[in-house]
Amino acid sequence: MTIARTICCGFLVVIAVGTLLLMLPFATDDGSWNSPLVALFTATSAVCVTGLIVVDTGSDFSFWGQLIILLLIQVGGLGYMTTTTFLILLLGRRFDLRQKLAIQESFDRPFLHGNSRTLIRSIIATTLVFEILGILLMLNVFSKKYGTMKGLWYAIFHSISAWNNAGFSLFSDSLTGLDDSLTINFIIPLLIIFGGIGYQVIMELYMAIVHFVTRKRERLVFSLNFKVVISTTAILLLSGTIIFFLVEYPNPDTLGNLDLRGKILTAWFQSVTTRTAGFNSIDIGSMTFAGLLLTIGLMFIGASPSGTGGGIKTTTLRILTNCTRSVLRGNDEVVMFEREISVPLILKAVAVVFGSTNMVVLITFLIYLNEGIFHPSFFESGGTSLQVLFEVISAFATVGLSAGITDKLSAISQLLLILTMYTGRVGILVFMAAIAGETRPRVVQYPEETLLVG
Amino acid sequence: MTIARTICCGFLVVIAVGTLLLMLPFATDDGSWNSPLVALFTATSAVCVTGLIVVDTGSDFSFWGQLIILLLIQVGGLGYMTTTTFLILLLGRRFDLRQKLAIQESFDRPFLHGNSRTLIRSIIATTLVFEILGILLMLNVFSKKYGTMKGLWYAIFHSISAWNNAGFSLFSDSLTGLDDSLTINFIIPLLIIFGGIGYQVIMELYMAIVHFVTRKRERLVFSLNFKVVISTTAILLLSGTIIFFLVEYPNPDTLGNLDLRGKILTAWFQSVTTRTAGFNSIDIGSMTFAGLLLTIGLMFIGASPSGTGGGIKTTTLRILTNCTRSVLRGNDEVVMFEREISVPLILKAVAVVFGSTNMVVLITFLIYLNEGIFHPSFFESGGTSLQVLFEVISAFATVGLSAGITDKLSAISQLLLILTMYTGRVGILVFMAAIAGETRPRVVQYPEETLLVG
Numbered sequence: 003m004t005i006a007r008t009i010c011c012g013f014l015v016v017i018a019v020g021t022l023l024l025m026l027p028f029a030t031d032d033g034s035w036n037s038p039l040v041a042l043f044t045a046t047s048a049v050c051v052t053g054l055i056v057v058d059t060g061s062d063f064s065f066w067g068q069l070i071i072l073l074l075i076q077v078g079g080l081g082y083m084t085t086t087t088f089l090i091l092l093l094g095r096r097f098d099l100r101q102k103l104a105i106q107e108s109f110d111r112p113f114l115h116g117n118s119r120t121l122i123r124s125i126i127a128t129t130l131v132f133e134i135l136g137i138l139l140m141l142n143v144f145s146k147k148y149g150t151m152k153g154l155w156y157a158i159f160h161s162i163s164a165w166n167n168a169g170f171s172l173f174s175d176s177l178t179g180l181d182d183s184l185t186i187n188f189i190i191p192l193l194i195i196f197g198g199i200g201y202q203v204i205m206e207l208y209m210a211i212v213h214f215v216t217r218k219r220e221r222l223v224f225s226l227n228f229k230v231v232i233s234t235t236a237i238l239l240l241s242g243t244i245i246f247f248l249v250e251y252p253n254p255d256t257l258g259n260l261d262l263r264g265k266i267l268t269a270w271f272q273s274v275t276t277r278t279a280g281f282n283s284i285d286i287g288s289m290t291f292a293g294l295l296l297t298i299g300l301m302f303i304g305a306s307p308s309g310t311g312g313g314i315k316t317t318t319l320r321i322l323t324n325c326t327r328s329v330l331r332g333n334d335e336v337v338m339f340e341r342e343i344s345v346p347l348i349l350k351a352v353a354v355v356f357g358s359t360n361m362v363v364l365i366t367f368l369i370y371l372n373e374g375i376f377h378p379s380f381f382e383s384g385g386t387s388l389q390v391l392f393e394v395i396s397a398f399a400t401v402g403l404s405a406g407i408t409d410k411l412s413a414i415s416q417l418l419l420i421l422t423m424y425t426g427r428v429g430i431l432v433f434m435a436a437i438a439g440e441t442r443p444r445v446v447q448y449p450e451e452t453l454l455v456g
Numbered sequence: 457m458t459i460a461r462t463i464c465c466g467f468l469v470v471i472a473v474g475t476l477l478l479m480l481p482f483a484t485d486d487g488s489w490n491s492p493l494v495a496l497f498t499a500t501s502a503v504c505v506t507g508l509i510v511v512d513t514g515s516d517f518s519f520w521g522q523l524i525i526l527l528l529i530q531v532g533g534l535g536y537m538t539t540t541t542f543l544i545l546l547l548g549r550r551f552d553l554r555q556k557l558a559i560q561e562s563f564d565r566p567f568l569h570g571n572s573r574t575l576i577r578s579i580i581a582t583t584l585v586f587e588i589l590g591i592l593l594m595l596n597v598f599s600k601k602y603g604t605m606k607g608l609w610y611a612i613f614h615s616i617s618a619w620n621n622a623g624f625s626l627f628s629d630s631l632t633g634l635d636d637s638l639t640i641n642f643i644i645p646l647l648i649i650f651g652g653i654g655y656q657v658i659m660e661l662y663m664a665i666v667h668f669v670t671r672k673r674e675r676l677v678f679s680l681n682f683k684v685v686i687s688t689t690a691i692l693l694l695s696g697t698i699i700f701f702l703v704e705y706p707n708p709d710t711l712g713n714l715d716l717r718g719k720i721l722t723a724w725f726q727s728v729t730t731r732t733a734g735f736n737s738i739d740i741g742s743m744t745f746a747g748l749l750l751t752i753g754l755m756f757i758g759a760s761p762s763g764t765g766g767g768i769k770t771t772t773l774r775i776l777t778n779c780t781r782s783v784l785r786g787n788d789e790v791v792m793f794e795r796e797i798s799v800p801l802i803l804k805a806v807a808v809v810f811g812s813t814n815m816v817v818l819i820t821f822l823i824y825l826n827e828g829i830f831h832p833s834f835f836e837s838g839g840t841s842l843q844v845l846f847e848v849i850s851a852f853a854t855v856g857l858s859a860g861i862t863d864k865l866s867a868i869s870q871l872l873l874i875l876t877m878y879t880g881r882v883g884i885l886v887f888m889a890a891i892a893g894e895t896r897p898r899v900v901q902y903p904e905e906t907l908l909v910g
């Protein structure tokens with residue numbers, strides 16, 4: 003079995019186990035059996051850390067059901083972090099010598115030495131540190147409002163959900179009711195950002211802090227990955243906040259009725275959460291079309307590689323941007339931070355974007371077709387085309403923000419969303435490679451010929 | 457002045473002259489002065505061979521107004537064909553030796569020998585041959601229905617409009633009233649297809665026919681450009697027809713009430729025209745969401761380079777597809793028809809798609825914002841977000857199909873659509889290069905470093 007197929011099967015097994023558990027009566031609030039579709043949808047959404055829901059997590063699942071969902075989130079999040087980190091290390095073996103040296107340079111940091119056991123331990127430790135910190139910091143807010151035991155459970159659930167960018171919440175209105183709490187507006191966003199920024203970047207950040215504290219003499223050299231991820235994340239978070247603020251400022255249903263501090267905090271929270279976490283502190287259904295389009299764009303870009311987030315990833319966006327800059331400047335190479343980007347990496351970025359776009363368009367098309375022909379009541383009762391596109395991109399980028407239509411879609415459309423979440427989570431390239439099966443690289447060298455473009 | 461700026465200014469001058477002429481009283485049907493915005497919109501739409509309209513071409517313009525529009529279409533279409541053909545020849549000078557040889561090989565055909573005067577003459581001759589053939593073949597149908605003089609004018613107008621993929625029609629319902637005429641369903645599509653396929657491809661096709669007729673001994677070698685354009689065009693036309701047929705089959709407002717022959721012909725016509733011409737024989741506003749999404753996809757892809765059509769072009773799509781295939785197969789090069797594609801060409805394809813997507817998203821965002829805040833009656837009176845996206849992509853790919861909202865948009869949004877048509881016509885890369893101005897390619901060589909993608 004190829005690596006791609008192993009990963010795909012691994013996720014399938016966890017989803018299958020989760021579905022069976024969530025169907026059992028002890029998982030539901032009223033002790034009845036859950037329908038297979040609801041259980042499958044919820045398990046997939048949890049394992050794929052998406053957060054789209056067809057029933058309310060807080061009121062329709064029992065404590066045990068919620069615990070299973072939380073475990074699925076943790077397994078899904080950790081599983082993804084470790085597999086992608088390994089994949090990247092494995093991929094390094096396929097490059098030629100010059101590229102290998104470049105990879106070694108960028109990975110030549112203590113945390114990537116040693117064997118895979120050490121690596122997994124380190125990833126689990128990082129996860130635990132952040133999650134426990136999150137619980138401790140949020141405990142105060144939640145226990146004041148809901149009492150000690152319930153507050154603790156809320157803190158645990160939301161800390162793990164936030165770190166894994168899962169977007170599951172025990173409140174039926176997500177975090178809309180908490181939109182004024184400074185604590186929530188900074189602790190949850192920090193968990194989301196660090197969870198989505200990728201293991202390597204966290205390690206480099208940690209090393210930099212150690213370096214700074216111990217006042218070492220040598221100059222600190224950051225990897226290209228670190229620089230690209232940090233700068234792109236910062237740009238996206240900042241511009242997202244500003245544009246959300248400006249666009250939704252006059253909208254009385256979102257920011258309009260808040261004071262200036264509330265407006266800024268809410269715009270910031272929405273900018274953070276849209277990029278892959280999927281909590282919402284304002285009602286998505288009330289947003290302006292401009293706000294929805296911004297949301298769709300940020301969701302599609304998503305977080306950074308090897309983190310718990312989805313989307314095409316910050317680094318992919320950056321490679322495309324710099325390709326365009328190179329063409330305009332008349333250069334034949336793509337350069338970032340004074341480093342050249344190899345051709346295979348550019349091809350990979352193209353494949354990620356091309357595959358993702360096709361997947362999103364195909365699924366949207368199929369849902370339009372299915373709801374339009376076999377289930378016309380959906381569009382007739384006010385469902386819009388933009389809501390469907392929104393839901394599909396949210397599923398694909400494992401964001402979990404909802405335009406409020408997931409539970410109104412027919413069973414086939416929900417199955418399509420399940421497939422979309424799954425594809426988005428295992429990664430479009432891994433998914434396509436799993437379908438393609440074993441392939442042999444071409445050995446023949448062909449002559450070059452040009453053709454007209456653009 | 458850079459080449460890019462020269463091209464941009466050239467189009468601007470023609471649009472300015474056209475606007476002034478169309479404002480004059482002799483251009484309008486009732487002899488009044490036209491508003492500057494209407495004249496600017498119509499002139500831009502004609503020069504950019506788009507076909508979006510804010511007033512009805514057949515009833516609101518006099519014969520002289522229609523003649524000016526037709527001349528603008530012809531100047532715009534020819535200007536684009538000649539400039540792009542030259543640009544491609546010019547670009548050939550920038551490649552290195554190996555690429556230069558490849559280009560020479562692909563261009564080493566009699567029609568590209570000789571000086572630029574010969575080339576322009578050849579392009580004009582091709583245009584005239586096709587347009588006159590179109591007029592002769594359509595004359596019969598139109599004169600039977602509208603009398604000799606009016607029929608002749610209709611044949612001339614629609615032949616030139618079809619060859620230039622302009623989408624302007626003298627009928628207020630475009631070609632909806634003609635949907636059963638076999639002549640119209642084959643002559644107009646053939647004009648559209650040949651106009652949009654590019655000058656080089658037509659020449660190679662012509663050479664192939666000559667070769668076949670004269671029964672020459674040597675084996676005929678087609679260029680890579682020819683093979684890619686012909687195969688991609690065929691695939692898009694065929695799959696477009698089939699999907700339109702299947703998707704709109706049950707829709708009583710489009711194909712539903714036609715007989716089988718009518719259904720097939722209309723699906724075929726729509727598949728041809730959507731890719732850049734912009735005539736419609738069914739009402740776009742009545743299409744299903746699935747049909748609209750298919751239309752948006754086909755419009756965005758568009759026609760082939762150096763033809764009269766717009767969009768990201770068939771060759772660009774093909775390069776992206778083969779990039780993805782290479783990544784899945786583990787190859788480091790992109791190959792088509794046993795020929796390797798150079799890295800600068802891949803970068804150019806990425807830049808075209810990235811620039812186009814950003815332009816479309818930006819303009820859509822601005823129109824959402826403008827109509828939402830300053831002109832709320834648009835969305836309140838039933839305008840939808842998908843209609844706006846449709847109109848923007850139609851403008852950018854110079855298609856000219858309309859969801860019926862162009863004349864309902866506010867002045868600022870119409871100006872944004874004018875900018876979009878203009879950008880789509882001069883080409884997104886030329887437009888960006890004109891803004892960027894003079895650039896010097898980088899001479900420093902940087903070391904390679906990898907980063908995480910996908």
Ligand SMILES: [K+]
Binds near residue numbers: 051
């Ligand atoms: K999520």
Ligand SMILES: [K+]
Binds near residue numbers: 621622623732854
């Ligand atoms: K057109």
